[in-house]
Every structure is written in structure tokens, then in C-alpha cells.
Amino acid sequence: ASVCDDCHSPRFAKENLQAMDESVKDAGLKYRETFQVAADLVKDGVADPMPKDLAPDWSGQHVWSLKIGAYHDDPAFGGKAGESGEFRMSNCSDIERLCFESVGYFQTYIYKGMAHGSWNDATYSDGSFGMDRWLVNVKQDASQARRLAAIEKKVGITWVPESFWKTGEWLDQLTGPYIVKNHPGKTIFDLCPDPGWLDTHHAPAEEV
DSSP: OGGGTTTSOHHHHHHHHHHHHHHHHHHHHHHHHHHHHHHHHHHTTOOSSOGGGSOOOTTSOOOOTTOOGGGGOOGGGOSSTTOOOOOOSSSSOHHHHHHHHIIIIIHHHHHHHHHTTOHHIIIIISSHHHHHHHHHHHHHHHHHHHHHHHHHHHHTOOOOOOGGGTOOTTGGGSHHHHHHHHSTTOOHHHHOSSTTHHHHHSOOGGGO
């Protein structure tokens, strides 16, 4: 608070910093709940698609994109113990994408909005209210997924994931499928000694 004393009273600074701290804590709780709904779907095998059903991520792996190291170790998430997934903004379940947007966009807006005194960004426009909407959507989608899985189980349907999750004209141009095809058993982290690796190993624009 002493940094703010040149222009504001200590009480004003303290109250605003406290408000920011509470907002950050609240946002963390919202995302943790959002994440847990999604994680439980994957653990129970009812997420559609599951990580193994997707084209490899940009690094050439099939690790659940929301898995963060040892915090989320579970066989259903894929990858080795302590290994993290790579965020996906596309070619993933809607629930997975909503989780990414909740923490990557809305939670960031809350942090920045509160730090810069932009209450609209932190609440109505992009922040807290956005996290609220996405939490509701994730819960609704998860509920529908579980109901559908229960019906399939009752009538004896074994669902086979759609092939468009694994391959497609656009998907096949990405680094993940390239690595899996040309360097089996490797990831981009094994092959990329420097950032320039991608510049020489991605298809030139005229070939796409």
C-alpha cells in the first residue's frame, strides 16, 4: 500500500488492494469448480471426445490439455506422472474449451481489471460474469453428457468417437500429426533444441 501513498490515502489503497485480493480468490474458486466438473468427466470416461480420441496436440502428445503436472495425475488424463498437457483452443470438447476460456480469458480480465481499477472489465464486461456463464455452461454440458452415457449403457450402445477429431484437412497440417508420423515416440520437446525448429519443419505456405 505504501506504493500508492503518493496519490491516495492509505485506507483507500488498502481497501482497493483487499478488493483485488478477494476478487482473485473468488475467481480461483470458480475456476477450480469449473475444472473439477470437466476432470470428473474425463476420469469417468464419459467426456466426448476423450484425450486419446483426438489428433495429437501441437507437441505430438495425447495428454489432456487441462492437466497441470503432478497436481492432476490420473491415468485417464494421459501422459506420464508429473507431465502437463498443452492448452487446446480448438479440436477439443466444448467443455474443455470453456475451461480454457474461463481461466485464460475471463480470469485474466478479473486480475487486470481489478489491478487497473477497471470494474467493468472485472465484472460485467469480461470477468466475473463471464466465469459465471461458463461455469453454468460446463455444468449443463456435463449433466447432458452423463445422461446420454447412462442411456447408452442401458440400451447397450458402445459409442465410437467420430473420426473428424483425429484427422482432417486442417488438422493434418499441424505440428502434432507431423511429429507422430515422422518421429514416432518423440515429442516436440525431444526434437526442438531451439525455437527455430518449427520454421524449418512446417510446410511452406505454397504447399498448404
